[in-house]
Structure formats: C-alpha cells, structure tokens
Amino acid sequence: MTDKKIHKWTDSDDDALKQAIVDCEPIFNHYRTQNKAYTEMNAWDAVAGRLLPAICVTGAACRRRWEIIKERENSTWDETKALVEKYERDLAETTFDGVSELLGEIDAVHVRIGEMDAKIDKLLALWK
Numbered sequence: 489m490t491d492k493k494i495h496k497w498t499d500s501d502d503d504a505l506k507q508a509i510v511d512c513e514p515i516f517n518h519y520r521t522q523n524k525a526y527t528e529m530n531a532w533d534a535v536a537g538r539l540l541p542a543i544c545v546t547g548a549a550c551r552r553r554w555e556i557i558k559e560r561e562n563s564t565w566d567e568t569k570a571l572v573e574k575y576e577r578d579l580a581e582t583t584f585d586g587v588s589e590l591l592g593e594i595d596a597v598h599v600r601i602g603e604m605d606a607k608i609d610k611l612l613a614l615w616k
Contacts, residue, residue, distance in 0.1 A: 495545050497553055505553060508538035 495501075509516075515531040532547030539545065545553075 495543065495549065501539075501543050502553070502557055504539055504543060505535070505550060506557070508535045508550070509554065511538055 497505075512531060512534045515534050516528075519528050519531050529547055529551075532551045534547070535550045536545050536547045539550070
C-alpha cells in the first residue's frame, strides 16, 4: 500500500506557481510553435521543477492548479455579487419611495376624512 501525499496549495504556492509559469513562458511558446519534439506536459514538468525544493509537485498538479487559479480569476462571482447588491439597493430605494408616496396619500385621505367629518357635524347640527 502506498502512502499517497497530496499537496495542499497555499496562496504563496499559487504566487510561486504564477511566477514559474512566467519564467517558463519560452518553453510554452516552443511547445505552441514546434510541438513535435516537445509536449505541453514537458513544459508543465519544467514549471514543477522551478518550484523545487520548496514545493514538490508534478507537472500535472501544476497544470490542474493553474486551471483552478484561472477559473477563480475569471469568475463572474464578483460581477454577480455587485449586480445583486445593486438590485437589492434599487429594490430598497423603490420600496422606500413607494412607502413614502403611500404614506403621503394616506395623510391626504385622513385630511379629507377630517374635512368630511367636520361637514357632517355641521349638517347634523342643522338637522337638530
């Protein structure tokens, strides 16, 4: 039975991975232009080699982590969160404006009822 060790990536590991990818960009470019003698995994293995001895991972692990980092950076969560907050703010403002308008109408109705009550009192006084 093999003892399987899984590396837990930290923020500093992610920063080191980003720097290693930048450092190995010529290898990735070589892969893109002349991929017969070099494979993309060779480039990822070079990235993993750059991380040694501080971080001991495979090129495949670096590639998987890079995909996670890119997905996180390209996430639309921040945009969605801002959109939801704006919607909630607009809804609250609209609700507040609607309630204020309704309260104004209720006050106007109370004034009108008070005027009608005074007129009814006058009419009742005439009938007595």
